[in-house]
Amino acid sequence: MSKEKITQYFKERAYAEGFAFVGISKAERMEPEAKRLEEWLNQGMHGKMGYMENHFDKRVDPTLLVPGAKSVISLMYNYYPEKTQTDDKAPKISRYAQGKDYHHVVKYKLKTLLFDLEEKLGHPVDGRCFVDSAPVLERDWARRSGLGWVGKNTLLIHPKKGSYYFLAEIILDQEFEYDGPIKDFCGTCTKCIEACPTDAIAEDGYVVDGSKCISYFTIELKDEIPSEMKGKFENWMFGCDICQEVCPWNRFSSPHQEPEFLPHPDLLTMNKRDWEEISEDVFRKVFKGSAVKRTKYSGLTRNINFLKE
Numbered sequence: 001m002s003k004e005k006i007t008q009y010f011k012e013r014a015y016a017e018g019f020a021f022v023g024i025s026k027a028e029r030m031e032p033e034a035k036r037l038e039e040w041l042n043q044g045m046h047g048k049m050g051y052m053e054n055h056f057d058k059r060v061d062p063t064l065l066v067p068g069a070k071s072v073i074s075l076m077y078n079y080y081p082e083k084t085q086t087d088d089k090a091p092k093i094s095r096y097a098q099g100k101d102y103h104h105v106v107k108y109k110l111k112t113l114l115f116d117l118e119e120k121l122g123h124p125v126d127g128r129c130f131v132d133s134a135p136v137l138e139r140d141w142a143r144r145s146g147l148g149w150v151g152k153n154t155l156l157i158h159p160k161k162g163s164y165y166f167l168a169e170i171i172l173d174q175e176f177e178y179d180g181p182i183k184d185f186c187g188t189c190t191k192c193i194e195a196c197p198t199d200a201i202a203e204d205g206y207v208v209d210g211s212k213c214i215s216y217f218t219i220e221l222k223d224e225i226p227s228e229m230k231g232k233f234e235n236w237m238f239g240c241d242i243c244q245e246v247c248p249w250n251r252f253s254s255p256h257q258e259p260e261f262l263p264h265p266d267l268l269t270m271n272k273r274d275w276e277e278i279s280e281d282v283f284r285k286v287f288k289g290s291a292v293k294r295t296k297y298s299g300l301t302r303n304i305n306f307l308k309e
Contacts, residue, residue: 001121007177013116014075017109018258020165021076021158023145023179027062027069027171033140034060040207047211049220059135066128066171071178073170074142076156077106080164081263082255087271091304093292094215094239095164099261101291102166107131110168117174127172138167146179152205153192153243159185162250185249192243197232201243214240218303219295225306237275237303238292264288275304 001009007024014022037059046052058064062072079096096102110129118125130136139156143149148158155163159182186205193201200212210216214236217225234242244250264286270278283297292300 003175003177009120010117013113017113019075020078021147023074023147024176025072025141025144026178027072029061033137045209045211047216055135059137062171068126068173069171070173070175072141074145074147075168076147076165078165078256079261080253080256083268085268089272091237091275091307092235094241097239097291098263100289103131103133105260106166106168110170114170125172125174127170130169136169138169141169142167143181146182149184152186153201154208157249160252162253163244164253191246195242195246197234233307235307
């Protein structure tokens with residue numbers, strides 16, 4: 001089967017599985033990206049996310065993750081919700097975490113695609129599926145594959161659909177027709193830089209100090225949140241969507257069609273007092289199978305208490 005036909009088949013199957021966009025790049029070491037990552041780490045912008053220092057070579061070279069790899073397939077899966085929390089005063093949860101844990105939902109779909117590809121080719125394929133759970137520079141691969149550009153808020157932005165998407169990859173030893181990058185359309189816009197309440201985005205954009213990001217404090221940081229951050233979280237208790245909410249390109253966002261990403265009904269209707277008095281039983285019920293369980297009950301209540309005046 002020709003590279004053209006197998007590429008067409010795979011993309012059609014990916015769209016049928018619910019992915020919004022698919023792009024493919026040649027698997028190779030990422031030289032410019034490696035330099036930028038090294039500088040970011042050397043400046044300590046990863047805070048206490050020590051795992052970011054691990055497996056540096058694997059992060060920038062997919063052939064070390066999958067020996068013999070020839071292609072990196074990048075895919076986007078919409079998570080923008082039709083409905084969100086109803087109480088304006090309630091602590092807020094990032095849109096991506098309001099449904100079932102995306103790691104499991106999206107990875108299952110990737111494995112289905114890999115199995116179908118093997119069936120179509122008639123022979124096994126040496127490949128691995130990744131959903132934000134391994135040393136892969138997902139935004140850079142998506143950019144290389146033409147799925148969007150990396151904006152000043154460092155998120156991948158699609159010119160017709162915005163940035164509310166999960167990114168996923170399949171790295172494998174199969175050749176395809178390869179896509180190329182598109183131009184950066186951020187222009188002179190600085191809305192995300194100006195809106196970030198903790199000044200996590202660099203003055204000129206394109207660099208985020210992870211150790212200043214609200215998502216870092218509310219998810220990654222296991223210690224007490226620094227007191228100097230008091231009053232700067234704008235009521236976010238898990239993650240933060242500010243730099244996406246102000247991005248003009250997200251006016252093109254449309255609701256996802258994935259049942260697994262529908263939030264527990266209680267999550268949408270809980271008011272400020274409900275959250276401040278949340279019990280561990282309610283936490284387990286509302287966040288069953290959710291990515292929010294990563295921070296545990298103790299972590300979420302720490303965040304909620306930090307938001308209190």
